[in-house]
Amino acid sequence: MRHEQLKKDNPxxxxxxxxxxxxIKNICRGNVASDSKNDPTKEAASFNAMVILNHTSQIYAPFSIGT
Structure with a gap:
């Protein structure tokens, strides 16, 4: 899907x-982009995370669970 325009993204x-x-040297994985003047990014009150236990093999970045 590289360089492909999407109308909607999914989890x-x-x-x-x-x-x-x-x-690109000034951007790191995990950085967040927002309109800092009109709608700045806010601190999250909470978030949900998926923890993978007892995986049958090694996990390498990027790792995602397919649907």
């Missing part, structure tokens, strides 16, 4: 985009 989808005048 587990990895979405990327380019930002004019921002080097």
């Amino acid at each position: 587990g989808d990895n979405i990327s985009f380019d930002i004019k005048d921002v080097s």
